Amino acid sequence: MPTLRQRIQAQTEDAKLPHIDYFCATLSPYVYLAGTRLEAVAAKYGATVTYKPLDVVALFGRTGGTPPAERHPSRNEYRAQELLRQSKKVGLTFNLKPAFWPTNGAPAAYAIIAAQSAGGGDVGALVHRICACVWAEEKDIADDAVIRECLSETGFDPDLADKGLMAGAETYANNLEEAVTRGVFGTPFYITDTDQRFWGQDRIEDLDAHLAGNL
Template sequence: MARQPTLEFWYEFASTYSHLAAHRIEEAAEKAGVSVRWRPFLVGPLFASQGWTTSPFNLFPAKGRNMWRDFERMAASYGLPPITKPDPFPQNSLNAVRVAIFGQDQDWLVPFSKAVFSASFSKGQSIAEPAAVVAILDSLGLDGTQVLRAAASDANKTKLRVSVEEARSRGIFGAPTFLTDDGELFWGNDRMEQALAWASGERPPGLR
């Protein structure tokens, strides 16, 4: 029996378009016959290497205004709750991503990740403070305080740094990013279907 192809989904909790991708990738991947590996990481260090101190949507106001309207349109088209812009934007996602890195091999990673995105972009809640992350974990039936404490361990902090360096070494420069088994990189929520098609073996005519 052939092994099911895998698509890596690299996402950042402060990323608007990661929010959209996170809430639709499971259904789309199932239809495509592709397994998804969720890869939380921090995009801030990658931005810093490009000389950016904040989101490009803040650095370039016209681009930012268009993004927020596009974000609202896309969320509505996917049937997601209305968008609420976090204040400040982008939010500090360090505590949340540490938890996600800690939970990478746990069955609660996906529901936790989706709950973080919903808290930030649908409910307008903070995801920055430890108490906010604990509350999300508690809502999933976990011991949020214990999980957050474990996520703050030196070993887990090292895992997070390694994940950022892996992203950098594999050519990732933003979120969401999708990587196929053969290393093909697709950037952006609007490239998710192309990434899934490539992962499943489909190729555009004349392209290998």
């Protein structure tokens, strides 16, 4: 049994562990391309992660961004090229024109919120699994059966798809307000407990370097 001094030392060490707030969107191709690399970085440094799903299109409107459908063709052409390049770079199958995009991403977001609250599974894997359904598997994440499948495959009770919907909707809305307040303007967006902000799946290496004390 650890001594009092050892317990205090352990508590002190735990208190120093970093934390990351992860603002994500179930329909974002860039959240999909992030894979589970954030979770690997967090595990490397013993960091905890809080997942904060939100409506990224609403976020664009609140922070000066433009949804893809409203962007100039030249921007969308570049986006298409870049998505395919990045998917090859990270080794993920990617469908540039998925059958079920856009769709209603809110129910899947509610499931992520419920799963994080319930525990017992892998939230990071759940986020990635849901995004993979959109961008690689031609599945509609607004479909209850798809959401239940994602929950089950990542270690959660599939019935979470039907539980806490009101609480999920409230948290989902609150996440958007928090994002606007904290300077988030896109997804994926990572904020450390020292308010260092990293936007994009291509900044996970920078987050890693920051947690290592090198950036």
